[in-house]
Amino acid sequence: MDIDRTNLQFAVFGLGRFGMSIVRTLADYDATVLACDIKEERLNEAADYTNHLVQADVSDADTLKGLDLADFDVVVLAMGENFEAAIMATMTAKELGVPKVVVKALGERQKQILEKLGADRVILPEIEMGEKIAHSLIDPDMIDILERAGRQAITEVHPRAQWVGHTVADLDIRNKYDYNIMAVIRNQEIIIPVPADLTLQTDDVLIMLSAE
Numbered sequence: 001m002d003i004d005r006t007n008l009q010f011a012v013f014g015l016g017r018f019g020m021s022i023v024r025t026l027a028d029y030d031a032t033v034l035a036c037d038i039k040e041e042r043l044n045e046a047a048d049y050t051n052h053l054v055q056a057d058v059s060d061a062d063t064l065k066g067l068d069l070a071d072f073d074v075v076v077l078a079m080g081e082n083f084e085a086a087i088m089a090t091m092t093a094k095e096l097g098v099p100k101v102v103v104k105a106l107g108e109r110q111k112q113i114l115e116k117l118g119a120d121r122v123i124l125p126e127i128e129m130g131e132k133i134a135h136s137l138i139d140p141d142m143i144d145i146l147e148r149a150g151r152q153a154i155t156e157v158h159p160r161a162q163w164v165g166h167t168v169a170d171l172d173i174r175n176k177y178d179y180n181i182m183a184v185i186r187n188q189e190i191i192i193p194v195p196a197d198l199t200l201q202t203d204d205v206l207i208m209l210s211a212e
Helices: 017-028 040-046 061-065 083-095 108-116 130-138 173-177
Strands: 009-013 032-037 052-055 074-077 100-104 121-123 152-157 179-186 189-191 205-210
Touching (some): 032 040, 074 083, 083 100, 083 108
Parallel strands (some): 009 032, 009 074, 032 052, 100 121
Antiparallel strands (some): 179 205
């Protein structure tokens, strides 16, 4: 049975580049999104995508409790630059019974700590773009290829004939073609990050990001 995922309720805390990209993409699906940040200028930018705006310091547990987080299906904590706030918000959100808590981390150590605190998913933005995460929150089976990411072009291609049977390291695509292989889709599975010793196959789909 198809689920109308636009009925899901989202809350995004922290409206830096990563958090704002999630708000924008969720808005493209007409999803209901609460956007929260302590900085007024970021809320002004988010006002183009949602009418549900709150200016607050989410490092304060009482503030979070006052926002009725239990009413949301997904809470995204994108305050990676304030790890203490991310810890407190993760603990509070799980205590309040939020079904899915997604948290931004700045490294593997932070990721391990947040997972131990109960985060359902921890994102390392240098690996996973905010747009892709937002798509997966709407539909975990959806793989959308975006034409642009900031000023860098993303393309979806099959390996060239001369690439098949060679490893990513051997091909040295970044230096020879000015592209990074961000991900490989093989048999409907996403390989990310792409290991250097991965041997490319004819039916692979390469997600390529311009290195320029």
